[in-house]
Amino acid sequence: MKPTLADATRGRILFGGDYNPEQWPEETWHEDVRLMKAAGVNSVTLGVFSWAKLEPVPGAREFAWLDRLMDLMHGNGIGVVLATPTASPPPWLGRLHPDTLPVDQDGRTEWWGGRQHFSHSSTTYRRHAAAITEDLAARYANHPALTMWHINNEYCTYDWSNQAAARFRTWLQRRYGTLDALNTAWGTAFWSQGYGDWAEVHTPRHAHYLRNPAQVLDFKRFTSDMLLECYLAERDIVRRHTPHPPVTTNFMPLWAGQDAWRWAEEEDVVSVDLYPDPRDPLGAQHAALVQDMTRSQARGPWMLMEQAAGPVNWRGVNHPKPRGLNRLWSLQAVARGADAVCYFQWRQSRQGAEKFHSGMVSHAGEQGRTYQEIQRIGAELAGIGPEVAGTHTANDLAILHDWHSWWAGAHEGRLSTEVDHPQVLTAWHRALWESHLTADFAHPEHGLTAYKLVVVPQLYALTDSAIDNLLAYVHQGGTLVSGFLTGVADEDDRVRPGGMDARLRELFGIRTLHEWWPLEERERVECEGFRGTLWSEEIERVADGAETVAAYKGGELDGLPAVLRSGRAWYVSTLPEPSDLRELLSRIAAQAGVRPVLDGLPPQVEAVRRGEALFLLNHAREPVTVPVPGTHRDLLTGATVADEITLGRYGAAVLKP
Structure with a gap:
């Protein structure tokens, strides 16, 4: 039996980072150890x-x-x-x-x-x-x-x-x-x-x-x-x-x-390095996507090997993290399965290409805000570690992703350079994240029967085995939602007859896929109830057995299906604008029996359950009150919480019944 992360953590959350003491005189090492111990490293x-x-x-x-x-x-x-x-x-x-x-x-x-x-x-x-x-x-x-x-x-x-x-x-x-x-x-x-x-x-x-x-x-x-x-x-x-x-x-x-x-x-x-931009309003969503993917690759707890305590050095403009954001994002990683929260690096370098990349101890030293925040994070992780380390919560929802499909779809001669696989993947994950739905990731050939809902943002190339797997999932009662440009090619990047695999066309209720109609960067296509971006398709639905949920309005595609449904299989032939995609996927998820862990959540609050612990994360600068029915203990403060809790700027709580 191979070793696991639990063999290293021993019921704790690992906390620390890359230590490069060869950059410093040896007397600094002992000062480093003093600061490490004070910070809970x-x-x-x-x-x-x-x-x-x-x-x-x-x-x-x-x-x-x-x-x-x-x-x-x-x-x-x-x-x-x-x-x-x-x-x-x-x-x-x-x-x-x-x-x-x-x-x-x-x-x-x-x-x-x-x-x-x-x-x-x-x-x-x-x-x-x-x-x-x-x-x-x-x-x-x-x-x-x-x-x-x-x-x-x-x-x-x-x-x-x-x-x-x-x-x-x-x-x-x-x-x-x-x-x-x-x-x-x-x-x-x-x-x-x-x-x-x-x-x-x-x-x-x-x-x-x-x-x-x-x-x-x-x-x-x-x-x-x-x-x-x-x-x-x-x-x-x-x-x-x-x-x-x-x-x-x-x-x-x-x-x-x-x-x-x-x-x-x-x-x-399985470990990952993660550096969201602190100025990106969707930085937390990007982090959640990477954390969900890493947890799914690990099939349980994973390791955040690197993050930044403050600014990085490789963006055009390298902004520091506002007060409290480092703590919030560290707790987000733990909420989504991390049993190790680490940084690059311990002490900020004085020379070399990364001397302006932050460290747990910045150029300001132990009196600097960065180290003071590190001390708080270390103390809190030490407190919650015995309660959450090693735990794993199964989800009802999976997003399918495959590197080979990404590679195949990114070729130089594609129909639109505006279509970028990570961008499409991010858009679909964002819609679920903003709906307060936590998703796993899965390979298209993985077993899917544990999930009530499987979404396919885009899988341009699919093997026959993957297609058979998707069909079996739906036929066994699962709900499948697919985005555009899925099932177009086989594993050799050979376009399948009809422009989409015939089995998938039958599954989604598509009689004929006549043409692909890519959109310009700022172009929009009107549909019933929403507007589409990036892509549209000229498709003809099967006369019986498939429902046009939304049709295109105006232009060359007027009246043709934009969103099709055939039984438990949905096909979305464009990329709805963010709020529209969120509404569509949350509605489908509810029908499939997939719901948030809490009702009535404010939009800026992320709620994730890990084992018995409920993590509440406020990604806004303004305080917010969150309804939490029942009585709980906040593992971060020890306080008793009854029915509601107020989270301050970038505030967090870890509640346990």
């Missing part, structure tokens, strides 16, 4: 970017400084998430071994001087990464401070180099077996692209005009698989030395380069 991540410190010249091993740090942490009751340092190779590796450096699609080498400058396909890189990982794991296998392994960091490297091309050919040979099968899958009869020798197959580099979309799709699959191979190699090394501590690597939210469903199956702990 119980976990730090060490070594993420320490390769050059650990191996300053080829073959050297400088572990003495890390020995002292591991001992210091253990002596003060702080656990260590020990990282393999392989995300940022030292300069000597690139200088001595240029094959370790990635190449972009224009043939330019990506040099050292930043980070993530490694070729996932380089055998030299993999050999050196394995060697430092081996020695690190052997040295600290029995150290009592070790609680978890963190492999690499934010895997996000693409590579179009010759060595990547060689591995790509091998990957394709395993996938297709023969060139004939490859040519069929890629549709190379178009534009005279037929391959007669494997040596002709390359990574999809810069081309005069549009590149083959099936080739690009497979390259994205290949990239995810190559990065996963790098992760698995290091994971297996540390597991061999230390079978009990769980292993993780941190996802970036909704990053296009990883099939996170597949990756999550290989992790003991």
Whole structure:
């Protein structure tokens, strides 16, 4: 049985962050420990970017400084998430071994001087990464401070180099077996692209005009698989030395380069980095989407590996978090399943590219507002941890998402560059979030029978297995709502006859899909009861057995179905404006028996149940009163709450009967 996050948390919520003490004189370490203990920090991540410190010249091993740090942490009751340092190779590796450096699609080498400058396909890189990982794991296998392994960091490297091309050919040979099968899958009869020798197959580099979309799709699959191979190699090394501590690597939210469903199956702990914009009025909704997706990948508690205590450094304008927002968003993560709330980084750097990225201890020091807020958050998480850690609440609602479908739908020759998969996904999640409905995420081939309602914002490409799964779900009594451009193509990005799979057309009551009518950025299409954005479709419904819930009004599509319903299956052929989509989905959800955890919630208040605890989160600057029938205890304050509670600016409560 593989380790879990519970093996590291031990009934607590982990609280801390990336600690990079090699940036500071050693006397600062003891000051850091004092501040950590005062803030309730119980976990730090060490070594993420320490390769050059650990191996300053080829073959050297400088572990003495890390020995002292591991001992210091253990002596003060702080656990260590020990990282393999392989995300940022030292300069000597690139200088001595240029094959370790990635190449972009224009043939330019990506040099050292930043980070993530490694070729996932380089055998030299993999050999050196394995060697430092081996020695690190052997040295600290029995150290009592070790609680978890963190492999690499934010895997996000693409590579179009010759060595990547060689591995790509091998990957394709395993996938297709023969060139004939490859040519069929890629549709190379178009534009005279037929391959007669494997040596002709390359990574999809810069081309005069549009590149083959099936080739690009497979390259994205290949990239995810190559990065996963790098992760698995290091994971297996540390597991061999230390079978009990769980292993993780941190996802970036909704990053296009990883099939996170597949990756999550290989992790003991699913973790993510999350940086909503504090000036974005929908920042909390973005965070909720990422948290829901991560919880679903983990199938239970998960780890918030990184967030910002204040401003980041990579936006055009980097705003701090207003007073109270850091606390609110940290509690939101716990509400949606996080058993670890961590930051990048502990102490704000004085030099380097991220010296203006905030830390738990800012440049203002312990008297600064940031650290004062960190102290409060640490104390509150310590208080609620024993009540909520390890708990998980099943939901009645699932949103379907698939990276392969996203990759296929994002090809250069699509009908509208205005249609962006994350944008559509966010719009549908927002409609549910504003309806106070908490959703899981699921892969279209996952079992869906536990859900009363399944929504498909957009799945451009679907396998036959996925389509059969959706049909079976509806036929077994589930309610399905699908957005536009779903089921258009198969897994090879081959358009299905009729422009949508025939089984789906029958399910939704569509006789014929005549034309797609994409809309301009600010264009709107009038429909009965609402206005549509982004997209519209010329569809003809089946005469009997399907209901036109709303028709288009005016223009070329006048009188044709905009929203169709056939039994328990709904099809929405445009993207209704936010309030209209919210009204539509909340109405369908109610009919399917899916309801908020509380009635009468103010619009700015988020209510999420985790186990027996009810989290109430006020995302507004103004106080608000929330009805909570019955008597409860607020785990944050210890106060008794009867029938209602007032939440202040960015206020929160965690209620238990």
